[in-house]
Amino acid sequence: MIKYPFLKKGATIGVTAPSSGVKAELHPMLKQTCESMERKGYKVVCGETVWTQEKAKSASAKKRANEFMEMMQNENIDIIIPPWGGELLIEILEEIDFEKINKKWVLGYSDTSVLLLAITLNTGIATAHGTNLVDLRGEYSDETTAMWETVLSTETEASVIQYSSSKYQKKWQHDNPSPCVFHLTEDTYWKTISTGNVKIKGRLLGGCIDVIRHLIGTPYGRVQEFRKKHFDSDPLIWYLENCELTTTDLRRSLVQMKLAGWFDHCSGILFGRSAANHPVDDYTVEDVYKELADELQIPIVYDIDCGHVPPQITFIHGAFAEVEVENGKGVVIQHFKP
Structure with missing residues (x-):
């Protein structure tokens, strides 16, 4: 059986960087993204790894895995969306306790897709391959990107339809x-x-x-x-x-x-x-x-x-x-x- 998380209105987004963090010169872009999400009615909680980047990763594999697991087990965080992908997410897999993965959405693409696929294969919990967080920083999203909210708010046993972009x-x-x-x-x-x-x-x-x-x-x-x-x-x-x-x-x-x-x-x-x-x-x-x-x-x-x-x-x-x-x-x- 596949278990599907559900995105509720006013959800709290946990932002952690299991692969690449955000370099100091790009911090304004991430802050803009958080403000944009808050204007849309979400609460946003950023972890420490989001703000650091050195030697092709946000932090050590252990720190990245620990922060991800803390957000996964935090009952006040409803969905986890990394800022973007990167290069070395695979390093954290052996540090993650898949038996303690809770049923909440993880959304992203690029290097994040390693984590998404590993979670679903090892737990049967559905994960979402779609937009990165920083690509939601605009005043609005195009119709195709904007569907992430509708898709993640679909109930188990229900269906959702999407169309190719124009x-x-x-x-x-x-x-x-x-x-x-x-x-x-x-x-x-x-x-x-x-x-x-x-x-x-x-x-x-x-x-x-x-x-x-x-x-x-x-x-x-x-x-x-x-x-x-x-x-x-x-x-x-x-x-x-x-x-x-x-x-x-x-x-x-x-x-x-x-x-x-x-x-x-x-x-x-x-x-x-x-x-x-x-x-x-x-x-x-x-x-x-x-x-x-x-x-x-x-x-x-x-x-x-x-x-x-x-x-x-x-x-x-x-x-x-x-x-x-x-x-x-x-x-x-x-x-x-x-």
């Missing part, structure tokens, strides 16, 4: 602040490897492939065990996004996931837009997707709203999803099925 952001413009943070200039078009429309159903798992691939072979990445324990009869839908991998490194990572059994009982794979998919020796990302589709004999959808080229849909690990793609437009219905 436009996406091609590149970050931090020197040109926008009232909604993102500069959405390019037309969104979800693509498929097969011709025609795609409809797939299954339980969602995923994250940033650069980092979640490192859970393979560890006690925190037992995907087959998790599936058999929690929903043996349902297939998986993977959603993956590439932050920095070349096409050959992406291919190696996908083959490793396949060999590790992560794609067993999989009904389809969704890939987010990426600025990183640089060809190697004319080997393109479309080649990678086509080879994988041929090997697994499943539909593959790409350039979806997920990851480092925003905006992004809020995907819930463990939820039962119906995904439909037609003429470049996507619909994702998530059922909060135990």
